[in-house]
Amino acid sequence: MKIAESTIVITGGAQGLGRAMAEHFAAEGAQLALIDMNADTLTEAEGICTAKGAPKVKGYVVNVTDEAAVEQVFNDIVADFGAVNVLINNAGILRDGMLIKCKDGEITHKMPLQQFQSVLDVNLTGSFLCGREASAHMAKAGNGGVIINISSVARAGNIGQTNYAATKAGVVAMTVTWARELGRFGIRCGAIAPGFIETPMTAQMKPEAIERALSMVPLRRWGQPDEIAHSARYIIENDFFSGRVIEIDGGVRL
Numbered sequence: 001m002k003i004a005e006s007t008i009v010i011t012g013g014a015q016g017l018g019r020a021m022a023e024h025f026a027a028e029g030a031q032l033a034l035i036d037m038n039a040d041t042l043t044e045a046e047g048i049c050t051a052k053g054a055p056k057v058k059g060y061v062v063n064v065t066d067e068a069a070v071e072q073v074f075n076d077i078v079a080d081f082g083a084v085n086v087l088i089n090n091a092g093i094l095r096d097g098m099l100i101k102c103k104d105g106e107i108t109h110k111m112p113l114q115q116f117q118s119v120l121d122v123n124l125t126g127s128f129l130c131g132r133e134a135s136a137h138m139a140k141a142g143n144g145g146v147i148i149n150i151s152s153v154a155r156a157g158n159i160g161q162t163n164y165a166a167t168k169a170g171v172v173a174m175t176v177t178w179a180r181e182l183g184r185f186g187i188r189c190g191a192i193a194p195g196f197i198e199t200p201m202t203a204q205m206k207p208e209a210i211e212r213a214l215s216m217v218p219l220r221r222w223g224q225p226d227e228i229a230h231s232a233r234y235i236i237e238n239d240f241f242s243g244r245v246i247e248i249d250g251g252v253r254l
C-alpha cells in the first residue's frame with residue numbers, strides 16, 4: 001500500500017512512538033487520524049504533523065477501552081476522511097509490579113486485580129476494539145487495508161510485568177488470528193516488537209533499571225522512535241507481509 005494519501009489511524013498518537021510514526025507518515029504525505037486520551041499533547045501532535053506536510057490531520061480525544069467511544073470515533077473518522085486504510089494499535093500503558101512478595105514465610109504483597117486488569121483493558125481490549133472497528137470499515141469498503149499491532153520484547157515474559165507481558169503476547173496472537181481471518185478481505189495484519197526505545201514511557205524507569213536494561217542490549221543504546229516508524233512503514237508498503245512480527249530491539253533477549 002502506498003503511504004501518500006492513505007488515511008492512517010494511530011492510537012496513542014499524541015506522544016512517544018505513536019507521535020514518531022505520525023510525524024514520519026506526515027512527511028510522506030499521509031492523512032492522519034490520531035486517537036489519544038491526552039487532549040494537550042494531541043493538539044501539539046496535530047500541529048507538528050501539519051507542519052511536516054500531512055495533507056490532513058485530525059486528533060480525536062478517546063479512551064480506547066470505551067467500546068461505544070471507539071465505535072463512534074471510527075464512524076467519525078470514515079465520515080471525516082472517507083476511509084480507514086491503516087490502523088496502528090499503539091496506545092499502551094505499564095503498571096509494573098511483582099506477582100507476589102514473600103518474606104520470612106509471610107506473603108507481604110499480591111498484585112491487585114485492578115493493576116493487572118487496567119493493563120489488559122488498554123493494551124489488549126483497546127487493540128481488540130480498534131482492530132474490530134477498523135477491519136469492519138475496511139472490509140465494507142472492499143479496498144483491503146493494513147493493521148499493525150505494537151507488541152514488545154516483553155512478550156517473552158519479564159520480571160515485574162505479569163500484566164504487560166501477557167498483553168504483548170496477546171496482541172501477537174491477535175495479529176496472527178486477524179491475518180488468517182481478514183486476509184480474504186485483502187486486509188493484512190503485522191506486529192512490531194520493540195525493545196527499549198527512548199520515549200516518555202521509558203523515561204519513567206528508575207536509573208538502576210535503565211542501566212540493567214541497557215546492559216542486556218548488544219548495541220548498548222536505546223532504540224529511537226523513528227526506528228520503529230521505519231518498520232511500520234515497511235509493513236505498510238510490503239503487500240505480501242502478513243501475520244508476522246518484526247523485532248526491533250538492538251539484539252536484546254529477555
Ligand code: NAD
Nearest residue numbers: 012015016017036037063064091092152194196197199201
Ligand atoms: P507513551 O507512554 O510515551 O505513549 C503512549 C500514548 O498512549 C500516550 O500518548 C497516552 O496518552 C496514550 N494512551 C494511553 N492509554 C490510552 C487509552 N486508554 N486511550 C487512548 N490513548 C491512550 O508510550 P510509548 O513508549 O510511546 O509506547 C507506545 C507503545 O509501544 C505501547 O503500546 C508500548 O507498550 C509499546 N512499546 C514501547 C516500548 C518502549 O521502549 N518505549 C517498548 C516496547 C513496546
